[in-house]
Amino acid sequence: MNTAATQTLAPMPASAPARGKRRDDPKLELWIAWWVTIAFYNIFTIAFFILSRTQPPPKAWWHLPRIVQWFDDNHFGILFGFAMMFLIVGFSIAANALIAQSMRRMSVSPMFAYSYLIIYSLAGVPGMLLTCIALTVGAMRPDRDPKLLSLLYDMGFLSFSGTMGIFLIGSLVWGIAIVLDNNRVLPKWFGYMNLSNALTEVVVAPCVIFKAGPLAWDGSIAYYINMVIFGIYTGAFIMLLRNMIMREDFGSGVLPVLEKPPRR
Amino acid sequence: MTNVVSAGLGRSSGGLNSKAETELRASVIPGQPDIWVLVLLEAFTFSSYFVVYMIYRMRNPGLYLHSQAQLSLQLGVVNTIVLLTSSWSMARCVQSARAGDYGIALRDVSLTILLGLVFTVSKLFEWVTKTQAGLTFTSNEFFMFYYFLTGMHLLHVLMGFVFLGVVVYQLSSPARRSQEVIETGATYWHMIDFLWVIIFALLYVMR
Amino acid sequence: MAISASARSVLTWFGLCAITLISWWLGTHHEQGSFAPNAAVTLSVIGIAAIKVRVIFREFMEVRNAPALLRHLTDAWLGLSVAALVAAYLITRPLAGT
């Protein structure tokens, strides 16, 4: 746990029974959600970038023999990496719950928090699990007809962009809530940045049309430039949520600014 | 990051009207400084699209030149003038609101919206005529970039109408009129303008 | 301080439109037909676009009165973008064998 950070908090009501200090930290539930988010993204990175080698994605224009070879080369990585994703997919909800909580803390209608939570609750199904299922089924029988392997390959990589609407509308919901909020829960510039993230989901759409070039699923625009924006966005919101938890005062007014930790 | 932005760019509230205060405006950003994070992020994103376009273009310049001949340079020039004028009337809107002439400001922003609509309609008209001529998103690489870049830009224009709508909402009642919100909307609209200037140069004019 | 803010914006607008017409002229009136590769036209067009973008930043978006950080950031973006575009144009051009 982030003890260094929690020590800088404003003093909390000391009425809670003294039975193990950490368990009585009233922010523990928020920190758990934050750390689960960190753990999820790390395991996601290991499974997709290192084990299965599905990120960065292989080429959309490959022909049958090359696709079969790709399944062969990554047989164990796909099966093991995606088994890990099957196991932990539900923990992706922690980030969405924390983001919904940020909106409950804002001076906006609770509808924003609930819309966001519902929009994102099944984001993992079209955006990740279908990819994992298709590629797992492909990898588990290497002797399958190459034409069927190629079908599963296309299904896998096209499904990976299947969350277009979820991220588009979800980012707009969060962004609008931040811009309208008067409690200064999250900075306005991050609200506007949600617009940039929403647009990446428009940019990715042509990957269902082009089999090669910058707009294909492995293309410089549809994949690499988008990934940079998504990376900046994800890094920003993880740090901002951490900041938000540190500032949390369990009130309903303006969220206080973080006090600088005293230097010793 | 919050601290960097607010300390580096910062000013917290708008609504400065009198002349003396106008003098004090030296070294401040109009509107919320936060909007500049979006402007710069989108600027860098579009720049990377432009560089990708240039690299692909130079692999096959003949195809691009031949395809460019199918575009109407005149329409591109008209589009540019329309957007430049809309930006100008938006700048006037900010000046008028700053001076307290809210009626004139409302007229200026209405002109901006009108010109934005003209731009949108002319873009749709251009797409329809090109599509009818058999030049579609998948026709060749140039037209892929053409529809992609103009489409992404038009999406920003459509979102710009939301910002302008908020400006109209602010101006239309004495109870609101936040100079900060008006200036934020203006900054967003000018972004549309400068992005188009580069798209016009790269798609229509360069050889 | 000779001119009012209003006159200044009119002049800005007029200058931007005039320079747009120059790029139009560049696009239509030059040797060997309009649709042949031409580095001079391309570089001038990119240069003109850069000038227009900078004028929009400085005048319409009032960056000229903004803190140094923003002035430098906008100039840095513009400089980087133009440099990258020109570099992409000049470096990959010989490969195309036009």
Next chain:
Amino acid sequence: MKSVNGELLVFWSLPVVGLIWVLAFLTFPGFVHPMSPTMTAEQVAAFYRDPGNLPRIRGSMIVFNWFGVALIPFLVLIVMQIRRMAHRTPVLAFCFLGCVAGGPTLFCMADLFWLIAAFRPERAPELIQLFNDLAWVTFTGQVGFLVAQSVFLALAIYLDRQPRPVFRPWVAHFNLAIAAALAPAAFVALALDGPFAWNGLLSFWVKNTAIAVWIVVMAVVLGQAIYRQRRENGVPA
């Protein structure tokens, strides 16, 4: 105070729905003796072409499609109890609520893959095998939302800091044990035989038993919590 009207109706529908689930489970011929992943494409096709199997496959999967989703109201009753716990924020309730639709939705997908495989049994055996694989991997491997919701529930119970908690601590330990029992099924595709294969000890018997036990035990403790809540609020039980 929030109204609790109707919660008992949903709660007491569970035994009926549970009976339907058990009957549908026993009707599907692929569950009684779980199909082996080592079956060849021809053997898989023969399974679907068998006139004795076909109506049972279709019937059981239609019933599952109808009533699988009935798990969600039951899970939302648990959310209602999490909201009564002594937490400072609703974040753990949001975590659980975000998970509740995941399990039934993924089960619904597996259900559809089975129905598609059974729709034209005369299709090429490789294609029937493909959909059979998709169905079994989705059915067996997709334990993620169930694991996460058990862990989130356990955390919520541990952090329910009040003299008389909504659920007693052993319910939290029990949920972690169930999460551990479900976990191996995620690795279903790594082996075509042995305990991890989709007809194996861990992936089939342990996993499905764990789900059944979880539903029964949670129903009992949930019923106690609901009745206690009604007594405390003076609602006639």
